[in-house]
Amino acid sequence: MNKINRKVEYALIALKHMRAKAPGELTAAKEISTLYGCPFDVMSRVLQALGKRGLVRSEQGAHGGYQISRDLAKVSFYELNEMLLGPVAVAKCLHEEAGEPSCEMRGKCNIVSPVTTLNRKLIEFYRGLSLAELLDPRHASVQSRIPTNIAQAAADAAAVAEQR
């Protein structure tokens, strides 16, 4: 349940693998796929997608491969999702007609779907979660936390902190 998308899973595995390498060292898609037992094609596609979005750098030809090109402490899990699957959820509210792109009533409307609220909170959560934090649990949360620009997130966090 609430299964994580396989592409995202593969991306995390690949990133973790490449992260352990020396700077500048390339990793072939095949190396990862054979090592972790996942299909080459799919892993290959994932890396290509990440390459297009600038998270990894690719080098073609023999002895080619991929390497991480951004600081993973500054890339959120939200971004990774977006790179591989497009913008996160925002399930269409049952109160809206399908196709209506955005409603300026939103925020004031008192029948705003709980679904919308959930999506907002999930996105906040994803945005505040860095890949570095995910890939290395020992990595101190303080450094790798990505601040969101949404006041609510800070308020929520303070609330939790106060409960201790």
Added chain:
Amino acid sequence: MNKINRKVEYALIALKHMRAKAPGELTAAKEISTLYGCPFDVMSRVLQALGKRGLVRSEQGAHGGYQISRDLAKVSFYELNEMLLGPVAVAKCLHEEAGEPSCEMRGKCNIVSPVTTLNRKLIEFYRGLSLAELLDPRHASVQSRIPTNIAQAAADAAAVAEQR
């Protein structure tokens, strides 16, 4: 992407609807399904599932229906997911053989999948999110936040709070 399960969506809509009613007042599945334009069968099943798990109370026969039977500020989104979809994710790590239920190496193992970490964090997030908070965004976060018993959550929250 990261689409929310429809059953969960329907449950939130039903709960929000019932929450607005006077205490003791029953709501028929049909009332909700026609009002929000979702299939009766599915809504019905969702309410039945919630009934079995004690989140709502059902009354059979003519003039029967459902009513909320727990304090939604004390029910987490995690619980709701569990009621409708079973235990949350825990996608099988590619390093483990499928079918092996649990590994005592977990926690010490240095090849622990990032996926496992992600799942843990997602569950923490879901556990700390009350239905009351979801159903009514104006509901103060402080009261409806459900404390998790995991130290990490508190540490993370403190870290975010300190960034302000």
Added chain:
DNA sequence: CTAAATACGACTAAAAAAGACGTATTTAAA
């Protein structure tokens, strides 16, 4: 020139989610 790699379009298969159908049971009220 060849081998090993990325790049990418199109297709197929498998799995999960969503919904539909049928029927039994309960209960208030006519």
Added chain:
DNA sequence: TTTAAATACGTCTTTTTTAGTCGTATTTAG
């Protein structure tokens, strides 16, 4: 006591999404 309106629930079909495969082009080191 019959009827109508509701829950309860097992099974099935359809639809959608996800995952994976195939084929081929391109790049580049040796």
